[in-house]
Amino acid sequence: WPGNVRELKDIVLFAAFHAKGDTISEADINFNLSEPEMPSALSLKDPTYGKKMILEALNRMNWNKTNAAKLLGISRSAIDYKIKHYGLKRD
Structure with missing residues (x-):
């Protein structure tokens, strides 16, 4: 590497x-x-994809918010805000 x-x-x-x-x-x-x-179509700046991408990242990372935030290229505090904003909950 x-x-x-x-x-x-x-x-x-x-x-x-x-x-x-x-x-x-x-x-x-x-x-x-x-x-x-991230491909531009998957950008969190697009409200159409924001909730879906955050939920997918959280599920792939077993709801580890720090790793999900890294995948999405946002801060941990930003993912906390978006989880609250979208009302996301772990199944």
């Missing part, structure tokens, strides 16, 4: 979030990015 451990962790978390199934494939990993970028 050419980068640091934080960059590797970010790539793996990004791949886990975007994997189609339970297994990360080569297609899910982009080694050319030092910082994973």
Whole structure:
């Protein structure tokens, strides 16, 4: 791995979030990015996708808010705000 451990962790978390199934494939990993970028269609700035993306990130990270926030590229306090704003609850 050419980068640091934080960059590797970010790539793996990004791949886990975007994997189609339970297994990360080569297609899910982009080694050319030092910082994973969210596709613009999945941006939390778009209210159409905000609630869905937060809920999906929380579920993928077993409701670990810190890791879900990292996947989404937002702060822990921002995810807390959005959980309250959307009235999200763990099933």
